Amino acid sequence: MLKKKRAIEILAAATILCAITALYFLYFNTAFFFTDNVRPFSVAFIKPDIITSDQNGSQFFNETEIIAKKACSDLGIELLQYTISAFMIDAQDKRALENFISRDEVNGIIIPGSGFLFDNILPICEYHGKPVIFINNIINISDRAGKPGKNYRQYIGHISHDDEEIGYQSGIYLFERLISKHGRKDIIPFTALCGNPGFIVTKRRLSGLKRALSNYPNIVLNQYFTTTWRKNGKALSYNSSISRNKVRYIINRYPDTRGFWCESDSIAAGLVEGLEENGIIPGVDVLITGIDYTSAGTALVDKGKILATFGGHIINGALGVVMMSDYLNNRNNTRRYFEEQSLILKYDGNTSLNLNKLLEKVDFNSYRLENYMSDSYDFAKKISGRLESR
Numbered sequence: 001m002l003k004k005k006r007a008i009e010i011l012a013a014a015t016i017l018c019a020i021t022a023l024y025f026l027y028f029n030t031a032f033f034f035t036d037n038v039r040p041f042s043v044a045f046i047k048p049d050i051i052t053s054d055q056n057g058s059q060f061f062n063e064t065e066i067i068a069k070k071a072c073s074d075l076g077i078e079l080l081q082y083t084i085s086a087f088m089i090d091a092q093d094k095r096a097l098e099n100f101i102s103r104d105e106v107n108g109i110i111i112p113g114s115g116f117l118f119d120n121i122l123p124i125c126e127y128h129g130k131p132v133i134f135i136n137n138i139i140n141i142s143d144r145a146g147k148p149g150k151n152y153r154q155y156i157g158h159i160s161h162d163d164e165e166i167g168y169q170s171g172i173y174l175f176e177r178l179i180s181k182h183g184r185k186d187i188i189p190f191t192a193l194c195g196n197p198g199f200i201v202t203k204r205r206l207s208g209l210k211r212a213l214s215n216y217p218n219i220v221l222n223q224y225f226t227t228t229w230r231k232n233g234k235a236l237s238y239n240s241s242i243s244r245n246k247v248r249y250i251i252n253r254y255p256d257t258r259g260f261w262c263e264s265d266s267i268a269a270g271l272v273e274g275l276e277e278n279g280i281i282p283g284v285d286v287l288i289t290g291i292d293y294t295s296a297g298t299a300l301v302d303k304g305k306i307l308a309t310f311g312g313h314i315i316n317g318a319l320g321v322v323m324m325s326d327y328l329n330n331r332n333n334t335r336r337y338f339e340e341q342s343l344i345l346k347y348d349g350n351t352s353l354n355l356n357k358l359l360e361k362v363d364f365n366s367y368r369l370e371n372y373m374s375d376s377y378d379f380a381k382k383i384s385g386r387l388e389s390r
Contacts, residue, residue, distance in 0.1 A: 040077065042080050042105045043321055043325070045079055045110050048083075060265075065079075065317060067317060108131045110134075133158065147339070155337075156338065161316065167209045173346070173348070187220055190260065191224070191254055191259075191260050191261075193267045193268075194267075259288065262291065265296050268288055290306050290310075
């Protein structure tokens with residue numbers, strides 16, 4: 001009798017174990033292969049804190065994070081956020097950062113390609129086995145770490161953008177509008193406002209501007225002004241206050257300036273304020289272009305203050321979320337490591353694609369690799385194609 005009872009207990013336990021195993025398989029396999037759901041991972045976005053004297057200096061990274069959250073919402077995963085100085089970090093900061101990265105709930109890391117953060121974070125991710133994707137190309141990452149997966153196994157991907165082309169397109173757009181307004185016969189002077197001339201992003205955008213300028217013999221660059229704010233002698237960032245405060249000097253020195261090329265929307269915002277304070281009407285008396293495709297930039301376009309803002313790399317954090325989700329779910333088994341190029345967007349008021357409407361149109365869940373018969377994401381082609389078709 002005892003043997004029979006024991007056999008029944010063993011059979012019941014085996015039945016329960018089989019049921020649990022079946023449920024486990026259904027949760028982690030059936031849902032994985034046959035539905036749009038993804039496993040509940042958490043991705044950390046390490047946001048550089050650009051220290052400036054106003055609230056506009058970090059706007060680009062703040063909005064990059066907001067769009068990344070939208071991607072996480074679309075994909076059903078959690079975004080964890082950690083803010084750290086983009087330029088200065090002490091031993092205590094580094095320990096706190098490592099404690100955050102080493103947490104069990106941090107499954108992957110996404111970070112803008114700041115050289116300073118790259119050098120500090122990548123070794124930590126490698127040590128703790130946390131995959132990392134770098135977005136944008138503030139530095140030449142391949143010079144520091146090689147291709148994704150070459151020198152660091154946890155460095156699984158990079159989404160870059162073409163700053164030189166962005167500077168070129170912004171310049172061409174400004175020059176064409178200046179010629180349309182003033183003609184091709186007379187000399188048309190303009191002024192450029194940029195950030196820190198030591199930053200590779202500034203160098204590349206200025207290179208694009210110079211390439212554009214070579215096509216217009218009657219358009220002349222007065223001077224390019226830096227808007228770097230310095231603290232304790234160390235260059236930190238460009239910001240709107242500096243460009244605003246430089247306006248009086250610029251218009252006194254170059255009263256014939258007809259246009260302004262701005263390296264960022266933050267610089268353009270400060271320029272607009274400074275011009276208005278000095279009785280000059282932006283969009284009427286002078287023409288202005290911005291870069292970064294931020295909500296502040298698109299708002300200035302909507303108000304007629306600036307002609308256009310160029311960018312697209314502001315959504316690279318969200319595209320990094322897509323890549324990381326695929327990696328963590330083992331969906332990118334056709335190719336382990338990735339290098340992708342982001343698209344360049346233009347907002348000039350003639351399209352419906354300001355930042356908010358862009359987010360309404362894009363479902364980042366649809367850009368997972370498994371939705372395409374391809375071993376490459378090719379985000380630029382896929383996103384631009386979908387936007388143009390709607």
